[in-house]
Amino acid sequence: MTHLLAHAESRGGLDSGERLLRYATGKPITARRYDYLWNRLGEHLPWVKTQQVSTHWIRHTILTWVERRFGFAVAQAYAGHQEAARGARALSATGTYVRAGLPEVATALAVLTGEPHPLAPGGAGASADDSPKPADEGDHQHRYGERGSGQRAWTTRPAPG
Numbered sequence: 455m456t457h458l459l460a461h462a463e464s465r466g467g468l469d470s471g472e473r474l475l476r477y478a479t480g481k482p483i484t485a486r487r488y489d490y491l492w493n494r495l496g497e498h499l500p501w502v503k504t505q506q507v508s509t510h511w512i513r514h515t516i517l518t519w520v521e522r523r524f525g526f527a528v529a530q531a532y533a534g535h536q537e538a539a540r541g542a543r544a545l546s547a548t549g550t551y552v553r554a555g556l557p558e559v560a561t562a563l564a565v566l567t568g569e570p571h572p573l574a575p576g577g578a579g580a581s582a583d584d585s586p587k588p589a590d591e592g593d594h595q596h597r598y599g600e601r602g603s604g605q606r607a608w609t610t611r612p613a614p615g
Contacts, residue, residue, distance in 0.1 A: 455563075455567055455569045461476075465477070488508075488509045492509070513533075520566070525554075531553070532563075
């Protein structure tokens, strides 16, 4: 995060909604430039070419990680889709009530990067050990009560004795 902020301060892009990564001239990097960089990386790292790594691939991978680690509402907000309410799950009855705010998104980013984030609860950020982890049935209790049918529950507190 520190390096991204330094980059933004030196090249612009600190305003909300602005593209962060920029050329030395201050112009935002284009989609074509990203494609060129991924192709070039693929020439030197065979796995990049084999896995067809792209900016979209990385976004998808990160959002999958956030969803599995912090739940659907946080992943939706992390992706910037909270207001758009896209997808069948977002349009379901549960999707109507499930929301995540900036503190939850900041915590997910802090855990992902391993660096503190000033908007995470307490301002100190989070470490990988502080984040919610999926628990198998019987190991933990869901914060709203016990879950049945072998479903996985998201929680950080152990079930009583």
